[in-house]
Amino acid sequence: MTAGWSEARRVLCVRLDALGDILMTTPAIRALKESATGRRVTLLTSPSGxxxxxxxxxxxxxMVYEAPWMKATPPRQDSRHEQAIIERLRESRFDAAAIxxxxxxxxxxxxxxxxxAGIPRRLAHCRENPYQLLTDWVPETEPAAIVRHxxxxxxxxxxxxxxxxxxxxMSLRVDPAASQRVSRMLSRAGVAAGSRFVVVxxxxSAPSRRYPARGFAAAARSLALDLDCRVVLTGSExxxxxxxxxxxxxxxPSLSLAGRLLLPELVALIDLAPLLVSNNTGPAHIAAAVGxxxxxxxALxxxxxxxxxxxxxxxxxxVPCRYCYKSTCPAGHHECLTRVPPSAIVEAARELLESDAQAEPAAMPPMLASRPPPALLPMDSLRGGHA
Known part of the structure; x- marks a missing residue:
């Protein structure tokens, strides 16, 4: 292990975005946790994280921190939050931070x-030379040279x-008490234990990642009438x-649990379900985490x-405009989702419900590649140079 990290017992993990991003970071957090006996991991994150x-x-x-450089953070007029979190981090005496x-x-x-905050080891991907801000710099090669999951x-x-x-x-614990509560909700609605139901x-959060409501309605109808599934819809209030x-x-017929579930209950519901149909958002990553x-x-x-x-x-x-990284479709047509027919959803659901074998996607986003990761650069030899 790199010098300074083998002795680190108090490690800060900084992941300031949303629920799904946290879940996709859990394998790396596990790697940090398992690499030293007695290591304690603290997450600095958003409220949803x-x-x-x-x-x-x-x-x-x-630790909850709404960073002013994150899009979801409400505007504020001063730096009191930053001063407070720096002091809190300093008091915690972390040995290392992974950003x-x-x-x-x-x-x-x-x-x-x-x-x-005085954290002596600081690790991150970075496109430009960070000089003294990072002690462990992994040069950013994405997306020009490689795009990884x-x-x-x-x-x-x-x-x-x-x-x-x-x-x-990915790592996620299903709360047994939440699972019991959800089972009772389903039973009262006529969804018996072990019955075939689909969570939709x-x-x-982003309009660009929302499949049209009319498409969901058509697919849900076929799931109910053609595949004989109870449809359970979820969502925030x-x-x-x-x-x-x-x-x-x-x-x-359908059952709505929208606005009725706490997060542990949503996790439990998805864990109990034979199948989830979802936009690319937090619940899709919950499903992956619980299997x-x-x-x-x-949406591309x-x-x-x-x-x-x-x-x-x-x-x-x-679509030619794929990988726009926008919250709203910049082309205005949203064809990466609107041109997916409801029948494709139903057929995909049928395949997953009726086969225990690994079901590969019909087509994966084409930019993902598998190449050796970039190497860690020795910062001591680079601080006097240029980016």
Whole structure:
């Protein structure tokens, strides 16, 4: 293991985005945890990240921080939050920090935060020379030279300092009490234990990642009438109108749990379900983490977030404008999703429900590659040079 990391007992993991990003980082967190006896891992994350962190066994503690360089953070007028989190990090006396980002994010604001907090070892991918902000710099080669799955990207990052795991699966604990509560909800609605039902999650935070409601309604109708599945729809409280629109248009019985589930209950529901049909959003990654097959309606905003190591079908229509990295379709047509017919969803569901064999996607996003990860650069020899 790289010098300084083998002795690190208190490690800070910085992952400031959403639930699915946290889950895709859990194999790397496991690698950090397993690489030294008695190591304690704390996650610095967003509110939604902290909500899922309590269900990840490898995470000992979580600190909530809404970073001003993250898109979802509400505007604020001063730096009191930054001063407070720096002080809290300093008081925690971390030995090392691993900063996890997608390749379109800049790690340097988080690196500066950790530097100001006095954390002696700081690891991240970075496109430009970070000089003193990172002690362990893995040069950013994505997307020009390679695009890896997000899970593999973060495993490669911690692997650069010698932290590895024999288990690359995502980590998520299903709460037994939540599972019992969900089972009772389903039973009261006439969904008996062991019966065939499909969870449909039609929402997503970004409009560019939302399959049309009319398409969900048509697919849900066929799931109910042609495949004889009970359809259970989920969503946040704010997505209740979307769910009700779909239920009203599908012309078949369904159950809505939108706005009714706490996060541990959503995890338990997906764990109990034979199948999830979802946009590419948090529940799709929950399904991958608990091993539930998933039909993933995959908007081509970016290529590296497909379901990880789970039976799945990834559905999309290839378009010249793929990998736009936008929250709203910049071309205005949204054809990477709108041209996926509901019948394709139903056929994918049928294959996953009726076969225990590994079901490969009809086509995977074409940019993903498998090449050797970039090497860690020795910072001491680079600080006097140029990027």
């Amino acid at each position: 902290a909500a899922i962190a309590s269900l990840v066994p490898e995470i000992d503690d979580a 996890f980002t997608v390749y379109s994010q800049n790690p340097l604001p988080a690196a500066l935060l950790c530097h100001l 997000e899970v593999q990207r973060q495993l490669d990052l911690v692997g650069a300092v010698g932290c590895r795991t024999s288990n690359p699966g 999650h039609p929402g997503a 704010g997505e209740v109108p979307l769910v009700e629109e779909i239920r009203g248009a599908m012309g078949a 539930t097959p998933v039909v993933d309606l995959y 905003t970016n290529p590296q977030h497909t379901p990880w190591r789970v039976r799945s079908r990834v559905l999309f229509h290839d």
